[in-house]
Amino acid sequence: MKNKFIIAIYVDNKSGVLSRVTAMFTRRGFNIDTLTVGETESPEYSRITISLTAEDADKDQVVSQLGKLYNVKKVVVLSNEDCIKRELLLIKLANNDEIRPGIIETCNIFRSKIIDFSEDAISIEVTGDSQKIDAFIDNVKKFGIIEMCRTGITALDRGSANIWSEHSEQA
Amino acid sequence: MKLNGAMVLTETLKEQGVDTVFGYPGATVIDIYDALMREGSEIKHVLTADEQGAVHAADGYARATGKVGVAIATSGPGATNLVTGIATAFLDSIPLVAITGNVRSSLIGRDAFQEIDITGITIPITKHNFFVDNIEDLADTVRTAFEIAQSGRPGPVLIDIPQDIQQEECEFETKEPLALQEINKAPDEDIEKAASMIREAKRPYIYFGGGALRADMGAEIKKLADKIGAYMGCSMMGLSLIPTDEPRFLGMQGMHGHFASSVALAKSDLLIAIGVRFSDRATGNTDRFALNPRKIHIDCDRTEIGKNVTVDLGVQCDIKDFIVRLTEKAEEQSLPEWDERIASLIAREKDAYDDKDFLPRAAIEFIADNVSDETRLVTDVGQHQMWAAQFYKFKNKRTWISSGGLGTMGFGMGAAMGASFGSKKPSVLITGDGSFGMNLNELATAVTYNVPLIVVIFRNNVLGMVRQWQTLFYDKRYSGTELDRKTDFVALASAFGAKGYKADNIDEFKSAFLDALKADGPCVIDLAIDEDAMVLPMLRPGGTFDNLVTWKEAEENEE
Numbered sequence: 001m002k003n004k005f006i007i008a009i010y011v012d013n014k015s016g017v018l019s020r021v022t023a024m025f026t027r028r029g030f031n032i033d034t035l036t037v038g039e040t041e042s043p044e045y046s047r048i049t050i051s052l053t054a055e056d057a058d059k060d061q062v063v064s065q066l067g068k069l070y071n072v073k074k075v076v077v078l079s080n081e082d083c084i085k086r087e088l089l090l091i092k093l094a095n096n097d098e099i100r101p102g103i104i105e106t107c108n109i110f111r112s113k114i115i116d117f118s119e120d121a122i123s124i125e126v127t128g129d130s131q132k133i134d135a136f137i138d139n140v141k142k143f144g145i146i147e148m149c150r151t152g153i154t155a156l157d158r159g160s161a162n163i164w165s166e167h168s169e170q171a
Numbered sequence: 172m173k174l175n176g177a178m179v180l181t182e183t184l185k186e187q188g189v190d191t192v193f194g195y196p197g198a199t200v201i202d203i204y205d206a207l208m209r210e211g212s213e214i215k216h217v218l219t220a221d222e223q224g225a226v227h228a229a230d231g232y233a234r235a236t237g238k239v240g241v242a243i244a245t246s247g248p249g250a251t252n253l254v255t256g257i258a259t260a261f262l263d264s265i266p267l268v269a270i271t272g273n274v275r276s277s278l279i280g281r282d283a284f285q286e287i288d289i290t291g292i293t294i295p296i297t298k299h300n301f302f303v304d305n306i307e308d309l310a311d312t313v314r315t316a317f318e319i320a321q322s323g324r325p326g327p328v329l330i331d332i333p334q335d336i337q338q339e340e341c342e343f344e345t346k347e348p349l350a351l352q353e354i355n356k357a358p359d360e361d362i363e364k365a366a367s368m369i370r371e372a373k374r375p376y377i378y379f380g381g382g383a384l385r386a387d388m389g390a391e392i393k394k395l396a397d398k399i400g401a402y403m404g405c406s407m408m409g410l411s412l413i414p415t416d417e418p419r420f421l422g423m424q425g426m427h428g429h430f431a432s433s434v435a436l437a438k439s440d441l442l443i444a445i446g447v448r449f450s451d452r453a454t455g456n457t458d459r460f461a462l463n464p465r466k467i468h469i470d471c472d473r474t475e476i477g478k479n480v481t482v483d484l485g486v487q488c489d490i491k492d493f494i495v496r497l498t499e500k501a502e503e504q505s506l507p508e509w510d511e512r513i514a515s516l517i518a519r520e521k522d523a524y525d526d527k528d529f530l531p532r533a534a535i536e537f538i539a540d541n542v543s544d545e546t547r548l549v550t551d552v553g554q555h556q557m558w559a560a561q562f563y564k565f566k567n568k569r570t571w572i573s574s575g576g577l578g579t580m581g582f583g584m585g586a587a588m589g590a591s592f593g594s595k596k597p598s599v600l601i602t603g604d605g606s607f608g609m610n611l612n613e614l615a616t617a618v619t620y621n622v623p624l625i626v627v628i629f630r631n632n633v634l635g636m637v638r639q640w641q642t643l644f645y646d647k648r649y650s651g652t653e654l655d656r657k658t659d660f661v662a663l664a665s666a667f668g669a670k671g672y673k674a675d676n677i678d679e680f681k682s683a684f685l686d687a688l689k690a691d692g693p694c695v696i697d698l699a700i701d702e703d704a705m706v707l708p709m710l711r712p713g714g715t716f717d718n719l720v721t722w723k724e725a726e727e728n729e730e
Contacts, residue, residue: 017355022292027206027295056479064474070319171473 002053004033006085006155009041009048009066009162010074017071021048024065027109030054034087045073045162051130057171059155067171077169078155079104085155089126089133095119103143110136121146129153172344176306176337179205180270183313184214187348189241191215191232191592193225193289198246198285199272202337216619217592218583222249222614225300226256227585227610230265232593234572237546237703239384240589246273247285248330250570251292255579257327258296262576263408264381266325268316269293274305275335276690290331298326306339310346318349326387326691339700341402354471354633355570357496358486364484365443365467365493366500372441374402374509374716378424381408381575382446382470388491389413391570392445395498400506401443402434402513407560409446411571415564420564425453426710427557430524430719431516433708437461437716438512444468450576453709456598469493510679523722524707527616530700531629531684533677537684538599538627547572547598551606554635557706559601572598581609588613588622604630611663615694618668624693628660631700639705644712664695672696675720 011017018037025032031053032060038049054062059077066075086133093103095118103122107114110132116123126136130153137148179693195356196204207216219225220245229240240260244253250271260267272282282711290300310333313538316328338391370376377396385403397405397417403413404424412610413420422429424436427536436442442464447453449468453648457479464711466482468475476485486493495499527533535558548563549572551558556573565571572590574582584607587600605692617624623642629635638652662673670690672683680698686695709720 016290019291023294061474061478068298068472068474 002055003059004051004053005054005059005080006078006083006153007050007062008076008163009050009072010045011044011048012071012073013039014071017046018048020069020071023064023067025062028056028061028065030062032122034150034153036154037063047093049152049154061149063171065109074163075143076163076167077159082158083155083156084163085129085165086127086149087130087133087153089148090123090138091126091140091148092121092123092127093140094146095122099143103140106123106136106139110139112133112136137146172342173340174343175202175206175340176309176332178209179309179315179341179343180307180332180337181206181210181214182343183310183343184241184724185210186314186345187239187317189214189239190216191243192243193217193228193232193589194243194251195221195222195225195245196275196684196710197249197272197634199274199334200249200337202271202334203243203272203332204635211219214515217588217616217617220250222590223256223581224585224613224616226253226267226269227239227259227582228589228592229267229712230256230582231549231586231589233260233265233267233439234588235569235576235590236593237387237569238593239268239317241268241270243270244272245285246289246504247287250289253297253329253725254292254545255577255581256345256585257293257329259574259579259582260327260477261296261298261572264325265327266320267327268320269327269329271329271336273302273331273332273333274334277332277335281703289329291399293329296327297329300331302331303333303336304439306336306341309336309341310343311471312648314346314349318351318380323354324351324382335505355470357485357486359492361484361486361488361542362493362496363462365497368441368465368681369399369501369504372465373506374438374439374512375399375441375443375506376436376464377401377403377445378405378436379403379409379412379445380447383491384409384412384446384568386446387568388445388494389401391491391494391498393417393419395494395501398498398503400504400509402509404428406435406447406450406575407573408575410560411565412568413565421517423560426455427561427708428562430708432511433515433716433719434516437463439464444482445491445494446470447639448475448668451479454480456713459715477498506669515665516543529704530677531558531704532562532699534627534629534680534698535559535601536564537677537681539564540600541684541688542599543596544570545594545596546570547585547587547594547596549573549587549590549600551602552580553601553603553606554706555601555629556702557636558629561706580606583607584610584617584626586612586621587624587626588617591622594610595605597625598625600626602626602628603635604628604632604656604658605634608658614664614667614669614693614695615654621692625687626693626695628682628695628697629700630660630697631702631704632656633702635702635704636706638702639709641718642703642705643709653704654729660697669693674698
């Protein structure tokens with residue numbers, strides 16, 4: 001059975017490393033749902049967070065294949081219960097007198113922020129887990145989405161654990 | 172001392188103990204070639220006919236010696252000509268360092284003359300690759316490349332060096348080669364578990380591959396087999412680790428493996444797999460592969476455990492250490508019923524497949540009986556390769572050199588030369604007229620360097636392996652497999668400066684081969700083979716070992 005899961009990868013902060021990581025997914029036929037990459041607490045390393053949907057057996061392959069890449073320093077699977085995860089959505093909706101109150105009300109309910117406003121468009125920032133983002137999009141569809149983009153999931157372990165801590169699935 | 176980048180490269184190659192490199196010059200490696208010339212005789216450079224020959228030669232050198240093979244090529248087409256050879260080494264886990272020049276840093280990304288992104292191209296077929304953009308990093312990059320190529324599961328590494336980096340100068344200090352990464356030892360509980368599985372087994376079968384050859388553990392495997400009453404078989408990559416005449420060794424298993432070996436694996440109740448990756452050519456349909464036995468799988472590469480076949484006990488570890496400790500722990504057992512069953516399988520194999528007059532077999536056995544034990548037997552890819560794997564009698568490890576995973580036709584000429592340079596011993600290349608046609612230009616190189624090499628072309632005027640499939644599964648529609656060529660291989664050999672022989676039967680072959688053994692320099696023997704000769708037994712595509720294509724079926728097909 002296929003499951004969704006999140007992998008955090010610590011890599012050398014060097015050019016070309018991202019393409020080595022994604023090349024492994026292409027080469028082995030695994031599909032990435034979302035991918036985020038950015039700086040970490042240490043300038044030598046970047047952190048890549050990948051979410052994907054795959055069979056359990058494939059999950060082990062993904063983790064150990066990533067672990068073989070020279071620039072990869074650590075790979076862990078973040079368990080759904082023991083991690084905090086967030087995604088950012090920027091979304092631009094149509095704006096007019098008739099729909100504006102509805103948009104603002106939806107924004108309040110979802111505790112999201114209007115960050116740009118013009119006569120014919122409203123841009124909103126929403127953060128939360130993926131389900132919340134999905135729900136927000138569902139609720140504002142009716143107002144007319146002009147454009148949107150999602151960052152994909154980024155995630156950390158709960159508590160004082162970090163990527164170097166012992167995880168049940170790691171490489 | 173201050174050195175330019177090219178000399179930093181040659182100095183670091185010397186640190187690594189590199190004595191021979193294979194390559195082909197070009198605009199962006201002029202400086203490296205200049206440094207090689209200044210080196211004088213310390214690093215021998217072998218100039219091949221093209222870069223593919225060079226990289227296969229580096230690969231053959233590595234397979235014959237266990238050391239790292241080194242190939243050098245210029246940017247652009249020089250670099251892309253390496254690709255097939257790098258992939259060949261990658262699929263067979265061969266330690267290789269490929270060095271390419273590239274255009275000056277200031278021209279990178281501008282589609283300059285002969286510029287290509289070779290690091291991008293080779294990401295999926297190297298363990299790792301490097302683009303050197305700073306002269307200060309060059310020496311350590313080369314050192315790290317050699318460490319990566321050899322550590323754990325070996326493989327190819329590519330270093331791409333722009334021309335200006337080769338010319339810039341920096342301080343250089345000689346260093347010791349980096350220590351290879353240690354492979355972790357298995358925990359006691361896994362050894363214990365394996366020992367208890369052995370205790371419960373009545374029909375144990377040990378299946379080893381290239382990983383076991385790399386770990387040089389033939390004696391250790393044999394000791395375990397003797398102690399626990401197991402029989403042994405191997406993948407194509409494991410050939411030559413255990414001598415062919417070892418009584419408990421049943422030979423190669425798999426698609427064209429020995430009947431007894433393949434069937435014994437299927438009928439066993441415990442499979443101990445050592446340094447193998449359960450390739451589809453070894454397993455057939457994995458859903459129905461070896462359903463009988465419980466399975467232990469040990470490999471130094473964690474990704475191989477459970478990748479293709481689900482196992483009962485999978486351990487990523489130092490495999491030699493595992494087998495040594497397991498042999499100590501395991502109880503001595505004798506399994507007369509299993510012995511009897513194996514004896515009857517061997518008898519059936521003898522009965523069904525023991526045609527000593529079969530020309531490919533007679534020729535291969537004659538070669539085996541007449542060369543020194545140290546001679547490297549090299550092959551290309553196709554029917555001749557499988558016949559060689561089936562019928563050659565191996566006495567020493569690393570005497571079998573063949574492209575397994577990638578199945579690279581055209582591998583043989585370069586690899587055979589590289590094997591000779593590495594082993595300082597003669598090589599025999601068994602090839603087909605198809606494979607030989609792919610890289611026969613390297614005959615020129617063999618002549619230039621007077622390589623002790625006998626090329627035996629099994630000429631059947633067809634692409635026999637594909638044609639065999641067409642005979643058995645495509646209703647004899649021989650699309651694209653009939654070589655309507657008029658090549659005179661004797662004249663061709665002499666045009667290149669080698670000695671040529673023509674043999675139409677086994678007696679002519681024998682006298683040609685004996686004469687070639689005495690020759691000083693490369694020889695080519697054109698041996699005529701029946702176009703309908705088949706490699707048998709044969710696992711059907713997606714089939715299982717209960718249902719092999721046998722001689723009988725093949726003969727019926729002929730009628």
